[in-house]
Amino acid sequence: xxxxxxxxxxxxxxxxxxxxxxxxxxxxxxxxxxxxxxxxxxxxxxxxxxxxxxxxxxxxxxxxxxxxxxxxxxxxxxxxxxxxxxxxxxxxxxxxxxxxxxxxxxxxxxxxxxxxxxxxxxxxxxxxxxxxxxxxxxxxxxxxxxxxxxxxxxxxxxxxxxxxxxxxxxxxxxxxxxxxxxxxxxxxxxxxxxxxxxxxxxxxxxxxxxxxxxxxxxxxxxxxxxxxxxxxxxxxxxxxxxxxxxxxxxxxxxxxxxxxxxxxxxxxxxxxxxxxxxxxxxxxxxxxxxxxxxxxxxxxxxxxxxxxxxxxxxxxxxxxxxxxxxxxxxxxxxxxxxxxxxxxxxxxxxxxxxxxxxxxxxxxxxxxxxxxxxxxxxxxx
Numbered sequence: 181x182x183x184x185x186x187x188x189x190x191x192x193x194x195x196x197x198x199x200x201x202x203x204x205x206x207x208x209x210x211x212x213x214x215x216x217x218x219x220x221x222x223x224x225x226x227x228x229x230x231x232x233x234x235x236x237x238x239x240x241x242x243x244x245x246x247x248x249x250x251x252x253x254x255x256x257x258x259x260x261x262x263x264x265x266x267x268x269x270x271x272x273x274x275x276x277x278x279x280x281x282x283x284x285x286x287x288x289x290x291x292x293x294x295x296x297x298x299x300x301x302x303x304x305x306x307x308x309x310x311x312x313x314x315x316x317x318x319x320x321x322x323x324x325x326x327x328x329x330x331x332x333x334x335x336x337x338x339x340x341x342x343x344x345x346x347x348x349x350x351x352x353x354x355x356x357x358x359x360x361x362x363x364x365x366x367x368x369x370x371x372x373x374x375x376x377x378x379x380x381x382x383x384x385x386x387x388x389x390x391x392x393x394x395x396x397x398x399x400x401x402x403x404x405x406x407x408x409x410x411x412x413x414x415x416x417x418x419x420x421x422x423x424x425x426x427x428x429x430x431x432x433x434x435x436x437x438x439x440x441x442x443x444x445x446x447x448x449x450x451x452x453x454x455x456x457x458x459x460x461x462x463x464x465x466x467x468x469x470x471x472x473x474x475x476x477x478x479x480x481x482x483x484x485x486x487x488x489x490x491x492x493x494x495x496x497x498x499x500x501x502x503x504x505x506x507x508x509x510x511x512x513x514x515x516x517x518x519x520x521x522x523x524x525x526x527x528x529x530x531x532x533x534x535x536x537x538x539x540x541x542x543x544x545x546x547x548x549x550x551x552x553x554x555x556x557x558x559x560x561x
Contacts, residue, residue: 182492182554187475193253213265216435217435217436218435220267226266226268236274236299237299238254244283244299251481252478255429273304281418303349305348305349305351306350307342308350311338321355324355325356334370337398338395339394344374345394352369352371353419354370356368356412370403370409377402421487433497436533436537439526439533440504443462443508458511475489488557494550512526
């Protein structure tokens with residue numbers, strides 16, 4: 181059954197919000213062109229400064245470098261960084277997914293080895309799920325990891341791997357057993373060192389001129405057996421639980437937020453009726469999606485299964501992210517031509533977001549996959 185608990189942020193969380201805003205204001209030099217899409221700014225120095233503040237791995241135990249804080253506090257930091265357009269790409273996946281995965285399923289040795297570097301903002305991870313020519317059918321994984329003594333020999337290709345050309349590790353979904361009638365059986369997750377294990381990384385240039393996505397090729401790559409995450413063959417359960425962390429955060433509706441900021445700025449203090457209506461429409465969407473994301477954070481805090489709710493947040497959020505620039509474009513006043521600098525900032529933000537927007541509904545699960553998850557959760561299929 182679909183459920184969104186009613187939750188509220190504590191006074192402590194709101195006090196933290198002010199601290200983050202002060203931090204952002206003091207580090208504006210890291211944001212020459214702010215953009216709220218979490219993949220657009222890979223800044224190792226900024227990530228390390230966040231680590232020094234204790235704002236990476238916030239919910240993790242202190243023994244691994246974490247801060248033992250709540251999901252609510254992490255959400256506050258996430259909201260403020262994205263709203264400001266801070267460069268968070270370097271540590272993002274490690275903080276959001278890879279670290280929680282290792283905390284839940286990894287060995288103690290893996291936690292001790294990888295988690296402290298993540299919390300310091302010094303160790304970055306990619307995700308190796310998608311493969312060429314398979315669309316969103318994650319169960320059709322063909323990359324194999326064959327046991328050879330104390331190692332696994334990996335062969336195959338992963339695609340759409342964000343920042344693999346910059347990051348240190350990738351956690352790959354691989355087939356450790358031959359395919360059977362149960363398509364979800366025989367899958368495992370394994371940690372691969374992107375810089376030292378001999379993988380080939382090929383950046384994929386997008387329409388905006390960036391190279392955030394990559395193709396990662398494994399040709400007889402040998403990886404020690406102790407890099408398997410969790411139990412061999414348990415990969416499907418692990419990867420589906422991991423996706424709940426990826427799908428429910430503020431990044432699923434804030435990627436186009438800077439367009440809204442510049443729209444409000446360019447319309448000024450006295451917007452026309454149709455401009456005011458557009459601003460109100462966008463703001464209403466933001467407030468609704470934020471409440472849903474906050475609810476999921478609260479349910480995660482309580483250890484609840486939020487796979488369906490997280491999928492709904494992403495589906496609605498991604499649809500909104502794609503339509504926001506179009507709403508903004510229709511109400512930008514012609515009079516802004518009298519203020520070229522003001523107009524230029526809006527156009528730059530708008531153009532970059534518009535070119536990136538096709539990826540919004542791909543990463544973390546396509547629209548069709550998400551609607552399938554939601555339908556099953558509602559008992560409709």
